[in-house]
Amino acid sequence: MRDALHEIVEEFADTPKELRLPLLLEFANGLPPLPQHLIDDRDAMEPVEECTAPLFLAVDVAPGEPVRLYFDAPQEAPTSRGFAAVLHAGLDGGTPEEILSTPNDFYLSMGLDDLVTPLRMRGMSGMLARVKRRVAAGITTG
Amino acid sequence: MPAEFDATTTIQQYAHPERLVTTAWLEANLGTPGLVVAESDEDVLLYNTGHIPGAVKIDWHTDLNDPLTRDYVDADAFAALMRAKGITSDTTIVFYGDQNNWWAAYALWVTSLFGHADVRLLDGGRKKWIDEGRATTTDVPAPANADYPVTARDDSVIRAYREQVLAHIGNGPLVDVRSPGEFSGELLHMADYPQEGALRGGHIPTAKNVPWRRAADENDGTFLPLDQLKAIYQDEIGLTPQDDVVAYCRIGERSSHTWFVLTHLLGFDNVRNYDGSWVEWGNAVRVPIEKP
Numbered sequence: 001m002r003d004a005l006h007e008i009v010e011e012f013a014d015t016p017k018e019l020r021l022p023l024l025l026e027f028a029n030g031l032p033p034l035p036q037h038l039i040d041d042r043d044a045m046e047p048v049e050e051c052t053a054p055l056f057l058a059v060d061v062a063p064g065e066p067v068r069l070y071f072d073a074p075q076e077a078p079t080s081r082g083f084a085a086v087l088h089a090g091l092d093g094g095t096p097e098e099i100l101s102t103p104n105d106f107y108l109s110m111g112l113d114d115l116v117t118p119l120r121m122r123g124m125s126g127m128l129a130r131v132k133r134r135v136a137a138g139i140t141t142g
Numbered sequence: 143m144p145a146e147f148d149a150t151t152t153i154q155q156y157a158h159p160e161r162l163v164t165t166a167w168l169e170a171n172l173g174t175p176g177l178v179v180a181e182s183d184e185d186v187l188l189y190n191t192g193h194i195p196g197a198v199k200i201d202w203h204t205d206l207n208d209p210l211t212r213d214y215v216d217a218d219a220f221a222a223l224m225r226a227k228g229i230t231s232d233t234t235i236v237f238y239g240d241q242n243n244w245w246a247a248y249a250l251w252v253t254s255l256f257g258h259a260d261v262r263l264l265d266g267g268r269k270k271w272i273d274e275g276r277a278t279t280t281d282v283p284a285p286a287n288a289d290y291p292v293t294a295r296d297d298s299v300i301r302a303y304r305e306q307v308l309a310h311i312g313n314g315p316l317v318d319v320r321s322p323g324e325f326s327g328e329l330l331h332m333a334d335y336p337q338e339g340a341l342r343g344g345h346i347p348t349a350k351n352v353p354w355r356r357a358a359d360e361n362d363g364t365f366l367p368l369d370q371l372k373a374i375y376q377d378e379i380g381l382t383p384q385d386d387v388v389a390y391c392r393i394g395e396r397s398s399h400t401w402f403v404l405t406h407l408l409g410f411d412n413v414r415n416y417d418g419s420w421v422e423w424g425n426a427v428r429v430p431i432e433k434p
Contacts, residue, residue, distance in 0.1 A: 025190045053185065076240070078187035116186055117203045 001106060002098040005090025012110035021115055027089065028082035034072050045072060046134070048126050053077030055084060055123070059131055061138025066093040069131060079116060083107075083124045087131065096135045102128060144260045145177045145234040153265070155368045157409025161402075162365070163236055163262050165271050172196055178233050178285075181268065182249035183240045192278035194238070194271060198227045198285065202245045202395070206252045214295065220256050221292045228285025231258065231293075238264035238271065242355060242363045244399055251398035251415060255295045263402065266364040273362070300401065302388045302414035304422055307346065308429060314386040316349035317379070319400045320420065324392070325351040327433040330424070340424025344433035346390065350379040354396040357403045371408055383410045390416040390423075 001009075015023050038045060038058055045056035053073060060068040069092045071084035086107075091099050107124045148167040153159045163171075171177055172195060179197040181189045189199040200206065205223050208215055215223070229235060235253065239246035243263055250261045264271065272278065297303075302310070310316065323329040327343030345351070356374055358365055365371070375381050387404060389397040394417025404410040423429055 021187060022190060025187050028187060075191075076188065077185055078191050079185045082187060114209075115204060120186075 001102055002091060002094050004094070005086075005102065005106065008086055008090050009106060009109050012112065015111075017111065017114065020111060024082035024086075024112070025078055027085035028078040031071060031073070031081050031085040031088060034070055038070055038072075045070070046130055048123065048130055053080040055080045055127070057084070057127060057130060059134035059138065061096060061135055067096055067099055067135055067138075068092060071127075079120065080123060083127060086110075087124070087127055091131065096139050099135050100132055102132070104128060144232065145171055145174050152364075152367075156365075156407040158406040160260075161262050161406035162265050164265055165274055165276060168194070168236060168264055168271075169276055176233055177236065178227060178229050179236045179238070179264075180227065180246075180249065181239055182237060182245040183268070184245050185240060188240055188268070190280065190282075192280050195277055195279045195281070196283055197238075198283060200227065200237075200249050202248055202252075206249060214252055214255065217256070217292045217294050220295070221290045224258075224290040225287050226285075228283075228288045230288045230290055232260075233288075234260040234262065236262045236264055238267045240268050242269075242358045242399070243267040244354075244395060247399040247402045248395040251300065251401055254300060255297060256293050257296060266362050270362050270364065300405075300414055302390075302416040304416075304418050304426065304429070306414075307388055307390070307416050307418075307423075310386075310388050311347050311430065314388065315379070315381055316346050317375075317381075317387060317389045317397075317400060317404075318345045318349040318351045319354040319389055319391045319397045320345075320351070321353055322351060324420070325349075327431075340420055342424045342431055344424075344431040345420075346423060347430050347432040349390075349432070352379060352400070354391065354399045357400065357407075365403065365407060368407065371403060375404060375408060381410070383408065384412075385410065386412045386414075388414050388416050390419040392420050393417065394419045 012020055045058045048055045048057060055073040058070040069088050071088055073080040073084055104125055113121060147160050148163040150164050153162050179194050180200045181193050181197045182200050182202055183189060186201060206214055237246040237250045246263060246267060250263060253261050318325050325345050330339045330343045352374060381387060389400045391397040394415055397415050401413050401415045404413045
């Protein structure tokens with residue numbers, strides 16, 4: 001797992017249970033806004049159907065360049081924003097290999113499963129699966 | 143002592159106006175001793191982003207459901223929850239939440255299983271409160287532990303189980319409050335909720351489909367006026383207030399909303415919520431299914 005993501009997982013796991021949701025909210029609030037080219041071209045973003053709230057993502061992959069991730073979710077959906085922000089903080093700027101080596105169930109170690117229903121947690125794996133698919137496709141076509 | 147009732151005309155038109163309050167009433171009554179406001183949302187982080195001043199959070203998943211068995215919490219756990227939220231058996235609880243009070247109605251229904259007397263919904267829920275520019279805060283209240291008796295949960299009056307629903311087919315009306323796509327069996331899950339699926343699609347034989355959201359105004363999320371609710375539930379699908387009605391959806395949350403409408407707004411005497419709903423029925427072996 002990429003170090004940046006591993007540190008976030010550890011940070012959640014080491015946080016007392018009652019403070020984990022506030023921590024997720026801090027991540028949600030820190031999700032960077034979309035760059036202008038994606039605001040202008042929303043069709044370039046992929047909807048993540050595993051999330052219960054509308055969530056969109058885009059991935060930039062270019063040979064020799066760090067992978068860039070972009071996520072968008074409404075303010076009224078802080079949990080989805082929080083999941084997206086964890087992936088962004090943990091994987092944005094990584095190499096394709098680092099991203100593809102992320103375990104699909106990495107989030108199970110965060111200690112959120114008591115707080116967020118397992119069904120909702122799968123929104124996270126849905127996002128990761130789509131990011132990986134795009135990165136893998138970007139390597140072969142790029 | 144219970145709080146005063148909301149005398150607003152729009153509230154008074156319903157069969158049990160003591161079960162509903164307007165945003166204006168709530169704002170005027172915030173801080174009244176004996177009144178506790180409780181937020182229950184679909185999104186578990188929403189409360190933390192800002193809530194009605196003084197409101198406590200009741201989480202449908204972690205607070206109301208048993209962590210092991212698919213059932214609600216037991217009497218001890220429920221009493222502990224109420225005590226921690228500063229609620230006594232005399233407290234007026236006003237529930238509100240996101241998504242047209244979807245989860246708030248569920249929390250109200252579960253609270254009703256334990257016989258809590260004075261439970262009300264905030265008409266229009268969280269969205270209306272915020273859209274009207276009323277105050278919110280991120281301060282989480284720390285209520286003093288209250289005294290709440292351990293009261294047995296009574297599942298016999300407003301809750302239905304699979305065997306009872308099976309026996310109900312052909313003997314009383316069933317209302318399926320899911321979306322038309324789920325009702326027809328075209329979708330094996332609710333749109334955008336692919337994880338909460340079933341092996342079989344369709345509906346319980348004889349059920350009539352009235353998606354739960356139809357009971358609320360599309361714009362502000364308040365309940366439709368009484369005559370429009372009657373037009374839907376009584377004229378359109380032929381229910382009468384004396385009927386023994388069973389409502390269901392996917393896991394019993396959307397049908398809690400319809401249960402509230404039929405019981406408290408239209409004044410039906412015998413409405414039960416089948417919380418096993420389609421996640422149970424559509425996965426159960428050898429139960430009958432109808433598909434158009």
